[in-house]
Amino acid sequence: MKSQAIAEGRKSSHDGISASAFALDAFLPYRLALLSSLVSRSIQKLYEAEFDISIPEWRLIAILGSDGPMTANEIRGRAAMDKVQVSRAAAKLSKSGHILRRTDPDDRRKSTLSLSETGQSIYNHIVPMALDREAFLTSALTEKEKADLIKLLEKLTKRAEKMTSKSFL
Amino acid sequence: MKSQAIAEGRKSSHDGISASAFALDAFLPYRLALLSSLVSRSIQKLYEAEFDISIPEWRLIAILGSDGPMTANEIRGRAAMDKVQVSRAAAKLSKSGHILRRTDPDDRRKSTLSLSETGQSIYNHIVPMALDREAFLTSALTEKEKADLIKLLEKLTKRAEKMTSKSFL
DNA sequence: CTTAAATGGTTTCAATTGAAACTAACTATC
């Protein structure tokens, strides 16, 4: 069956690769997904157990805590979340009293979100924990490796953004 | 408010860090989640458009195609999926006719899954596409950087596994 | 044998997510 590739009508630049040689566990998207899901799950459980908040809620708290009050739309840009995610996270945080909304009198569609007392307290406690987790995660890396990692992730993210936008089919 | 840290009763090894200096977009778990979600979304849309399969289904096809027929439980180990995910993906692929199930006569709880004709055809077509995407993603990296990346991901994944298992709270 | 425990896999239920539709408020144009 030496002409299976022809019979199957391939047209990729990887036509020549024997499909049987493919290894899922060496496939970068799979590795990234696996690593990311392990990390996220661990962090998510921590936040949930300690503060009863989800990851999207954590992102809002992190942004509002470090950059100060801003609107949902501004958060959307900074946290790479879509407006639905932001809206839902804000609704929960508002209900649980961790953020406050102040409608902008100049444009009543907008409202400025800010941390409440309890929100600020969560921020103060959660940031050191988050940093501890990150430190644990990277504790097997040298300083140079950490620097390399940041650079690599930056490059990959740029490519990934290109891949996502504009039909790439 | 110079003793806020004391007032807030911190106890982490990152106590000294000013919480306001925290930057979400420099936080590794966030970066990983962002990159992974961009990559996954892009690939997911490709698979969906071309073959009408989801990412979990793709994983089964990839494993069965490269490693040959095996049971759900064996797939679970190789693809880092839990048994529910495998069961659901197998159910869909079975319904769409891309895999076949053969109950093990020696242990009727198990069944061996294998690619059908159409499943094999999808495998043959999808692997080159997947590799193309991966190549695009890493095309901004030198060979050395690619090698570094693999090594880094491996180290991080090992740490992440430790972080997930065994209460780390 | 008979019961208890373990294993392979499926189902169920609630919570989360994604995409599209929607509402309200504002801006620009005529």
Place this chain on the structure above:
DNA sequence: GATAGTTAGTTTCAATTGAAACCATTTAAG
């Protein structure tokens, strides 16, 4: 100042996911 088009944010609906309970079968223990 009416109308059309934008923008900010919310809601809705279906699909996906996670966790626990469940079923069927096999293995182990008495």
